[in-house]
Amino acid sequence: MQYLLAELNNEEEIYVDGSHIIYKDSSVSLNAKMQGGFLGALKREITGSTFFLLEAKGPGKIALSSPLAGKIVKIDLNGRGLLVEHTSFLACDKSINYNAKLGSLTAGLFGGEGIFLAKLEGIGSAFLHAVGQVNQIHLNNGELHIEASHLLAFDEGLQYGISRVGNLKTMLFGDEGLFFVNIKGEGNVYIKSSSRRDVALSIAKYLPRRQ
Secondary structure, X not given: OOEEEEEEOOOOEEEXXXXXXXXXXXXXXXXXXXXXXXXXXXXXXXXXXXXXEEEEEOOEEEEEEOOOOEEEEEEEOOOOEEEEEHHHEEEEEOOXXXXXXXXXXXXXXHHOOOOEEEEEEEOOEEEXXXXXOEEEEEEEEEEEEEEHHXXXXXXXXXXXXXXXXXXXXXXXXXXXXXXXXXXXXXXXXXXXXXXXXXXXXXXXXXXXXXX
């Protein structure tokens, strides 16, 4: 299981999600910040993300981890925007703006992984965690259909929508998921090989049933 270890220089600052902190040096200070003001923080709360981002200031080390085994991926934004599955955020450079962007309500209700997307933009690096492995695919004016719970992130500017898989019987009893996220255009898409739903369903098979 991977974890992120950030070694901060004196007065160096990053933003982190406090719910993923494992440990820190006593010399690292933490301060709650409402990045984007109250409305930006409120939108993060609505998405299920942390209301306050924590500003970690060095010198010292701070370690963060995903709640489930998987992969941590570093994405350099280089001034572009990135839309991220909202529970996947770990940390980012202080130069990155974190905001909430309303995705498709249909995907949230039936795709299993969340109604909202986090929007990251600016110059710097962001660190995301994913259940399982991460596959980066570059679309060159192509189109990709991703089972909704396996979408990690994609470049802003790509077009996206939702399509239903199969008929009602497939939706109720099928194993391939209920909805696909259809992404098209030119840019990068990041896909995770597993999801919280996959893990939960696998464990549920072995739980005792009530008589």
